Amino acid sequence: MDNNFDVIVIGAGPGGYVAAIRSAQLGFKTACIESRKTLGGTCLNVGCIPSKSLLNASEMYNKAQKEFENLGIKVRDVKLNLSRMMSNKNNSVLKLTKGVEFLFKKNKITHLKGKGTIQNKNTVLVTDDFNKKNTYITKNIIVATGSSPTSLPGIIIDEKVIVSSTGALSFDKPPKELVVIGGGYIGLELSSVWKRLGSKVTVIEYFDHIIPGMDKDISNEFLKILSKQGINFKLDSKATGVNFVKNKAVVDVTHNRTAKRERIECDKVLVAVGRKPNISEDITKAGIKLNNQKKIQVNEKFETSIKNIYAIGDVIDKGPMLAHKAEDEGIAVAEIIAGQAGHVNYDVIPAVIYTSPEVATVGKTEENLKKENIKYKIGKFPFLANSRAKVNNEMEGFVKVIAEEKTDKVLGVALIGSLAGTMIAELALAMEFGASAEDIARTCHAHPTHSEAVKEAAMAVDKRPIHF
Ligand SMILES: Cc1cc2nc3c(=O)[nH]c(=O)nc-3n(C[C@H](O)[C@H](O)[C@H](O)COP(=O)(O)OP(=O)(O)OC[C@H]3O[C@@H](n4cnc5c(N)ncnc54)[C@H](O)[C@@H]3O)c2cc1C
Numbered sequence: 001m002d003n004n005f006d007v008i009v010i011g012a013g014p015g016g017y018v019a020a021i022r023s024a025q026l027g028f029k030t031a032c033i034e035s036r037k038t039l040g041g042t043c044l045n046v047g048c049i050p051s052k053s054l055l056n057a058s059e060m061y062n063k064a065q066k067e068f069e070n071l072g073i074k075v076r077d078v079k080l081n082l083s084r085m086m087s088n089k090n091n092s093v094l095k096l097t098k099g100v101e102f103l104f105k106k107n108k109i110t111h112l113k114g115k116g117t118i119q120n121k122n123t124v125l126v127t128d129d130f131n132k133k134n135t136y137i138t139k140n141i142i143v144a145t146g147s148s149p150t151s152l153p154g155i156i157i158d159e160k161v162i163v164s165s166t167g168a169l170s171f172d173k174p175p176k177e178l179v180v181i182g183g184g185y186i187g188l189e190l191s192s193v194w195k196r197l198g199s200k201v202t203v204i205e206y207f208d209h210i211i212p213g214m215d216k217d218i219s220n221e222f223l224k225i226l227s228k229q230g231i232n233f234k235l236d237s238k239a240t241g242v243n244f245v246k247n248k249a250v251v252d253v254t255h256n257r258t259a260k261r262e263r264i265e266c267d268k269v270l271v272a273v274g275r276k277p278n279i280s281e282d283i284t285k286a287g288i289k290l291n292n293q294k295k296i297q298v299n300e301k302f303e304t305s306i307k308n309i310y311a312i313g314d315v316i317d318k319g320p321m322l323a324h325k326a327e328d329e330g331i332a333v334a335e336i337i338a339g340q341a342g343h344v345n346y347d348v349i350p351a352v353i354y355t356s357p358e359v360a361t362v363g364k365t366e367e368n369l370k371k372e373n374i375k376y377k378i379g380k381f382p383f384l385a386n387s388r389a390k391v392n393n394e395m396e397g398f399v400k401v402i403a404e405e406k407t408d409k410v411l412g413v414a415l416i417g418s419l420a421g422t423m424i425a426e427l428a429l430a431m432e433f434g435a436s437a438e439d440i441a442r443t444c445h446a447h448p449t450h451s452e453a454v455k456e457a458a459m460a461v462d463k464r465p466i467h468f
Contacts, residue, residue, distance in 0.1 A: 001110070005031045007337065008124050008138040010116040011278075013041020014323040015313025016144030017100050018330030023142075024107035026338040031136060032109055033116035033126055038097035039104070041146050042314075043323040046166045049096055051189055053089035054169065055354050058196040061085075062356075067393065080197060082173060089169070112136070117282040118143075121308050140308050140337050143283065143296060144330070147275040147314035147321060152181065154241050157271055161249050162242055165190060168270045174198045177266035179251045181239045183210035185353045187272035188222075191231050192355045201231045202264055204253055208236040211353070215365040215414040217400060222359055222416055225396055234264075242269055277315040291317045301342075302333040310337070319346045348431045352421035357397045360424035363412030363431055366402060375405035379437060379460030381453045383417045385468040388448035394418035399457035401427075401437055408436035408461070419450045426454060437461035 007023040009016045012034035020032040038045060064078045104111050114128035124136050149164035151157050159167040168190045174197040180187045183205030195201045203210070209219045210226075210233070227233060234253055241252045251264045277295045284290065289297045289305040295317040302310045310333050313326035325344070332342030353359040369376050382398040383389035397417030403410050413427040430440055440458035445451050456465045 003134070003136045005029050005110070005136060005138040007031075007140045007142060007334070008033065008112075008116070008136060009142040009144055010118075010124065011041060011144035011146055011313070011315075012036075012039040012100065012111075013144060013146045013313060013326060014043045015146070015326030015330045016041065016142065017103070018327045019142050019144060019312060019334050020109045020330075021103055021107050022331045022334035023337065024109050026334055026340075028140075028334070028337070030107075030109045031112050031138075032104065033112040033114065033124065035113075035115040038094075039100040039111070040093075040097040042148075043326075044096050044100070045093060046169060048323050050089050050093055050169045051165070051186075051193075052354055053092045054085065054193045055189060055356075057085045057088060058193045059356050062196040070393070080174075082171075082197070086170065115280075117280065118286045118288075118309070119282075120286065121306050140310065142302075142330075142333055143288075143304070143309065143311040143315060144313045144326070145278040145280070145283075145315050146326075147277050149271070150274050150276040151271050152239065152273055155181070155239065155269075155271060161244070161267075162269045162271060164271055168194070168268075168272075171268065175266065175268040176200065177202070177264075178268050178270060179204065179239075179249075179264055179266040180270045180272060181251070182272035182274070183207075183212075183233070183235070184272060184274070185211060185351075187270065188226065189354055190270060190272065192226070192229070195229060195231050202234060202266070203231060204234045204237050204239045204251070206236075206238050206256070210235070211359070213365075214359075215361060215400065215412075216367060218359060218361070218414045218416050221397060222353075222355075225357065225416070226355070275314065275321055279315065293317070301336045302329060319344070319349055320351060322349065322351060325349050345432065348428050350424045350428045352424060354421060357394065357417045358420035359414075359416045360420035361412070361414045362424055362428045363410070364402065365412055365414070369402065369411065374411070376402050376411060377405050377408075377437075377461055378402055379457045379462070379465070381457035381460050381465055381468055383450065383453055386448075386450060386453040386456070387467075388450050389418060389453070391448070392418065394450075399423075399453045401440070401454075401457045401461055403437040403461050408438055410435055410437055410440065410458075413454075413457075415454075417450065417453070423451050423454055426451060 006028035007030045009020045009032040023030040114126040178199045180203045191201045236256045296311040312329035314321045319325045328344045335342030350362040379401045384395045400414045402412040437458040445455040459465045
């Protein structure tokens with residue numbers, strides 16, 4: 001094999017594999033190195049895809065138990081077959097990771113199996129599972145090594161009792177009692193899964209609200225809804241340690257304000273307190289600069305401090321740790337290397353939590369705007385007043401459109417409700433085109449759809465919703 005390439009990508013997650021495909025489309029001789037057995041990174045193997053499979057299946061199970069009867073569907077003996085649910089999830093993962101393999105072949109990308117280490121700005125060493133080493137020469141390197149779960153001091157993840165999201169995607173039976181440390185999106189999605197499948201779930205969150213950084217209205221509503229679903233919350237509290245007593249784990253919790261301490265006994269502990277960038281020694285040895293959170297510093301062209309070495313995805317100091325952000329960066333960086341104007345608009349990156357109901361946001365929150373001293377107006381519309389949501393019994397939640405006071409330009413949108421994750425695309429598009437709330441209000445939306453609530457919320461910015 002010829003060991004010379006135009007572009008070598010390290011890591012085949014949504015950032016890396018997309019960068020490789022776009023590079024190949026642009027005519028670069030491209031290789032992508034991956035140390036995992038399958039392509040697709042965290043997202044396809046132990047992140048977005050398996051979690052969404054379990055969210056979907058557990059929601060069906062929950063509906064069959066609790067909602068079908070009201071719809072006039074008689075079902076008898078609804079039973080959980082968890083191993084079948086898990087194999088359905090594993091099959092979905094397999095199909096999608098194979099799909100990336102197919103795309104690599106189709107685009108003539110060389111898939112290098114093993115761990116990639118940067119030797120210098122034009123040389124990468126690949127060490128495979130049998131410790132066989134090969135050196136490759138390249139004009140450009142794209143680092144897309146992603147991230148891994150992190151923990152808290154003194155709480156050691158063993159993936160048996162104290163698990164990360166990876167372990168919580170593969171329990172062999174629903175834990176009787178599950179403690180989730182961290183009320184961010186990963187913690188809450190997996191709390192929903194296991195609550196629906198029969199676990200008693202307690203979430204411990206350091207802040208006094210869930211999903212830190214999210215619009216407060218939405219966060220408060222979300223908390224109410226999840227609490228009604230039976231998830232327990234210990235807010236403004238920190239987990240300080242986990243001990244083992246007989247066959248049980250015991251989580252020590254201290255309330256931040258009152259310093260009151262308590263111990264919660266459980267079968268499993270999920271630590272979902274964030275993720276750390278995958279930075280191996282070679283990256284720092286090569287002289288690539290990191291910020292104080294140990295993420296790779298890049299400029300607007302995704303260049304690191306070393307010329308011809310680029311970085312994208314979870315490993316960099318820009319934007320949220322999300323798969324679609326990584327993908328867009330993958331496209332942009334390849335285009336930049338090709339001398340084109342690749343670009344990612346960090347002001348318009350949607351974020352979705354795939355619980356039931358879903359939560360979706362894009363752009364600024366009210367809290368951001370207050371801090372930035374920007375005057376704004378708000379339009380809200382509840383799904384309670386949306387006809388489709390009503391007939392589907394999906395009346396929880398609302399749409400909130402925030403527009404600049406003077407210009408009416410949409411600055412941010414937050415939704416909580418069924419299909420929020422799908423509806424947010426319209427808002428992201430509107431924001432990319434610099435739309436005003438009036439533009440959305442005057443766009444004809446099909447009836448009866450949940451997305452009419454988006455139009456009504458935009459009308460509510462000007463205090464003229466029709467159905468509320
Ligand atoms: C449970 C869970 C649910 C999630 N759900 C969502 C969701 O619904 N939507 C969303 O947008 N995001 C979601 N995410 C986040 C998403 O998975 C990440 O943001 C995304 O995968 C980041 O992509 P990446 O390409 O930067 O890195 P990764 O996907 O982490 O891929 C990096 C790859 O590089 C490989 N690698 C690392 N170092 C080397 C090396 N030296 N040599 C060779 N290979 C190497 C790793 O093995 C890995 O496969 C979720 C994450 C988790 C954990």
